[in-house]
Structure formats: structure tokens, C-alpha cells
Amino acid sequence: MAFEIRSPAFAAGAEIPVRYTCDGDDVSPPLEWTGVPAGTQSLVLIVDDPDAPDPRAPRMTWVHWVLYNLPAETRGLPEGVTASDLPPGTGQGLNDWKRTGYGGPCPPVGRHRYFHKLYALSERLPDLGTPTKAALLRAMEGKILGKAELVGTYRRAR
DSSP states (O other): OOOEEBTTOOOSSSOOOOSTTTTTTOOOOEEEEEEOTTOOOEEEEEEEEEEEEEEEEOOOEEEEEEEEEEEEEOOEEEOOGGGGGGGGTOEEEOTTSSSSSSSOOOOOOEEEEEEEEEEEEOOOOOOOOOOHHHHHHHHHHTOOOEEEEEEEOOOOOO
């Protein structure tokens, strides 16, 4: 079985519903995954937007959510998951708003792509505190058993 991540709220490549954006309730969408590779000890979820600030002239990748040390047996996250709802032992990293937790799509211009990347790791990571995406990616080096990806899009109504 292939390692896959999906959301019952939107199809791969489709528009992310307003509810999960800054124009709506700004809550995380429900996520589900299957096919976690054998030997996985923990999972990492990173949600980011490589089209910031303008898809016609991107200058950076904006980080929306960083979770690490999700237990390997976890098979998804409910809609609107909060810190207290996360599986025990899950760590949270900093998004580009300099806070933990989910921050939904809020593009200043154009249609942006939002990558929900799930990594299967061969070990649990040490307590990294609240790492940035870059620090987390460094800590993951040499430990990645697999990667699954779901891309959704969003453009603000003007």
C-alpha cells in the first residue's frame, strides 16, 4: 500500500474550503493517512506555501504548520485539532507567524498552493522545543523512510 495523505475536506489539487483559511474559521482541515512504511517510529507534518507572497514572483516558502513526533500508529488528525487534542508526545514547531499551531491559507495575491507533507521517520526525534521548519528538517536528515504529500490551493475572494 502506498504512503498517502488525504483530507475528506478537499481533493488533491482542489480548492481548500474557506473554513480552513483566514477568511473563515482558520481551523486545521481533517487529515487522514494510510500506508505508513514498516519500521516507522514517528511522523512529521509540515504545511507550507512555496508561492509567497505572489505566485507570479515567489520569494519565499511560508510555513503554516509544523508537528513532529506524531506517534507512528496515528492515522490522522481531526478538523480543528488543538494542542490539547494532539496525540501524547507530539511536538509543535514554529510557523512563520512565529507561533505554534495551525495558521490557514491567507494569500495576499493570486492562487497559492499549500503542501501538506507527511514524513515517516525511522526514529522518534529528541525534544526539539519549538523548532523552525529548517531546524526540524536538519534533525530529520538520514531518518526519512517515506514521504506523502497532499496539495490544496486557495485564492482569496476580492
